[in-house]
Amino acid sequence: MGDSLEHLFSPRSVCVIGASRDPEAWGHVLLRNLLNGGFRGRIYAVNPRANEVLGIPCHRSVFELPEEIDLAVIALPSGLVYDAVVECGEKGAKYAIVVSAGFGESGRSDLERKVVQAARARGMRIIGPNCMGIYSSHSDLVSTFTSLVPPRGEISFVSQSGAVGTTVLAWAKEHGVGFSKFVSIGNESDLSIPELLEYFETDDSTKVIALYLESVKDGRRLVSSLSSCTLKKPVVAMKVGVTSAGAAAASSHTGAIAVEDKIIDGVFRQYSVIRARDPAELFRISFAFSSLPIPSGRSAAVVTTGGGWGIECADALEMKGISLPPLPREVFEVADATLPGFWSKRNPIDMVASPDPFNYSRILEAVLKSPEFDMAFLLGFGTIGSIAMPSLIRSEIEAAKSISEIVRATNKPLFVVDMLGPSQSAASRALIKAGIPVFPSSLSAAEAASAMVRYREFRRRKSSRT
């Protein structure tokens, strides 16, 4: 099954069925995003009542298309979906994304089953219905409701909520988080999360897998694919419908019965699936896995502009099981030679608002080269320039480059915290551009580091057993 998904994520041709001239119709938005996304394959549109939409000539039916298509995107009222699926299948389409709602989630499970049977009988697979499409960065395929898609990267993401999924893409674009593939799976009537996991497990452009789950359709198969997948790649998951109120809301949404949360939690623990509590955490942790080396142990140094930040970070690290050993002599000496006399003289290294941004790279180099430390945390870098001394911004950006080189050279992870957020500081933006994630708080950075440490320990335990 796995390799056949290549035609889903890298189709040679895509057709939007229900392409609309009305800019407020989903059939318009989907075609526009596909065009604006820069997809390099062939794009077709079907609409029996229009000659063209957005410059694309409209065919009256799928049968009139000049060639077979790999991927059909169906944006029609639910009552018209069955016929469209039959036609796409007969025309040889390999996949159909059914955006339309009005199936299992609103009591029409019969119609949903009929659509899937029609597709399968014709060798076609269905994504959805009741979904928001897919995004495949490496083929510039933007077949989802948002045109605000993130850059290429190595996170592959499956979401049971279209709204959350598409918003996350827009959010990730703003934060510079790179994605490989995104699938809004909707009612998961045919193509399933376990199948996608099996594909991502061997997909070279996927380094980490992110999941947003409301309910579980086939628990046994999900567990089986997680158990195999997590041995090769980290899986980060958010599961909603945890409380009775949430579970009730979930059952009315996708029509599925929510699984007891404790079972999910147990499975996640057993296979070291990292559980995130909200979408932002899901992507911060995924971003860390996709762009930083995994720490080899639990020992950290903290480098900070201000004492308050250092305390907050020390709290967060201790709470997450990461230790702050004393500074070894060689690090102490570099810091003492670099900083004003009233620096903290200990770990956290409080740089007492020392304005020269290259002081950070000097100290980080000593820290990351020291065998005492498995990772470093950097707090407040770039803040002096962005909130107090704009004349420093240029050299902060230069120092950011040198910091990212140190991270690469030492192959140890650096967790950067900028509570202004990456969009506020030029230095943070430069770090993100160089592939170093920036966290909005010490706690969120400590959570990501701790998830990475625990995942490495899980892999070690597993490999020592075999």
Place this chain on the structure above:
Amino acid sequence: MGDSLEHLFSPRSVCVIGASRDPEAWGHVLLRNLLNGGFRGRIYAVNPRANEVLGIPCHRSVFELPEEIDLAVIALPSGLVYDAVVECGEKGAKYAIVVSAGFGESGRSDLERKVVQAARARGMRIIGPNCMGIYSSHSDLVSTFTSLVPPRGEISFVSQSGAVGTTVLAWAKEHGVGFSKFVSIGNESDLSIPELLEYFETDDSTKVIALYLESVKDGRRLVSSLSSCTLKKPVVAMKVGVTSAGAAAASSHTGAIAVEDKIIDGVFRQYSVIRARDPAELFRISFAFSSLPIPSGRSAAVVTTGGGWGIECADALEMKGISLPPLPREVFEVADATLPGFWSKRNPIDMVASPDPFNYSRILEAVLKSPEFDMAFLLGFGTIGSIAMPSLIRSEIEAAKSISEIVRATNKPLFVVDMLGPSQSAASRALIKAGIPVFPSSLSAAEAASAMVRYREFRRRKSSRT
């Protein structure tokens, strides 16, 4: 003591001692921020080696100033601070902000005591040393290291960390959070947090008090002022130095001994001080208290663009003790008449990506007018315009205005969640401008709502006992 602080927050004249021509010196940044902030009183500068800085003529010493000053800002190396304080005191200054470090926090408690004694003997009070200044929005007094200050509002904020405090101001500006007064208290050598609490308790332009604490100097007096203050105004506090690593870092930072965290936690619970876990949470909760009515009970309706958001929010609310009762008939009927047939038919009200933004205001009006609900949560409003259909943005902004009018008219709080963040969506920016806070996640909104509910219950218990 209380009313005398008027001259601190609304001084008639301010003098920067150690004004510098070097744009990378703190004595330059402070004068520049004061000038750019639009302070309406008189501004002086002292620097014996310069004729003028940033267009302000420099005096050789405080004694040469043409009048007495209310507030002196001292940005000199620590060795020169004692003499400057003596001179300011003799010239009649009422307050001196001592920015300079190199006192108690680096083993020079003797020098710190000497400075305070010199000031007190001359009727002057000290803020700091080792602090980052103050901001007083109502008198446009920007006497801190960041020029990026938030708009006027009713949050007053005291921080023991200058770095966190000044960054928070910059962050709050971006998020549209209004502040009344900010004090970076540094080593708290003289003017203390309890004195500030006593002042804010009766200050008309302070509606909520925010604290960022690393250590406690005079526990008895802090408890006594909290016990009085919380009966009148909500106090939201973040306390760092919780773990042993954090406490060790704190003791090297301000030179104070960290108090056992459990004692702090007990005091906070007893007086219903709302404890925040990070600076962003501190200000989200403070913003909610400053701009929304406090809910009268624990019952909420959720209105959402997408089902996934509704489930996440239902989870978050149940976890925080807020209930989602079924929809009363009058609300059901409005929703059913407004929305596509496949809407959720229950609470959360899933609007199934219904694009017309005025549908939100119609449904919110029904929800907030219903006696069944004490508050409402709004998720995904503005998202369709900002990520999929730009043609909707204009009417989303119009609908935002109508939503804020409904909130005002019904006097019930609305918690808006925009996971893109307020800077991403024009609709969210319009809501913030109209005084409605926007939260980045359901969990953070639920935390703020729950803090407000618990505070109201605390006040009720207290008033029923007297």
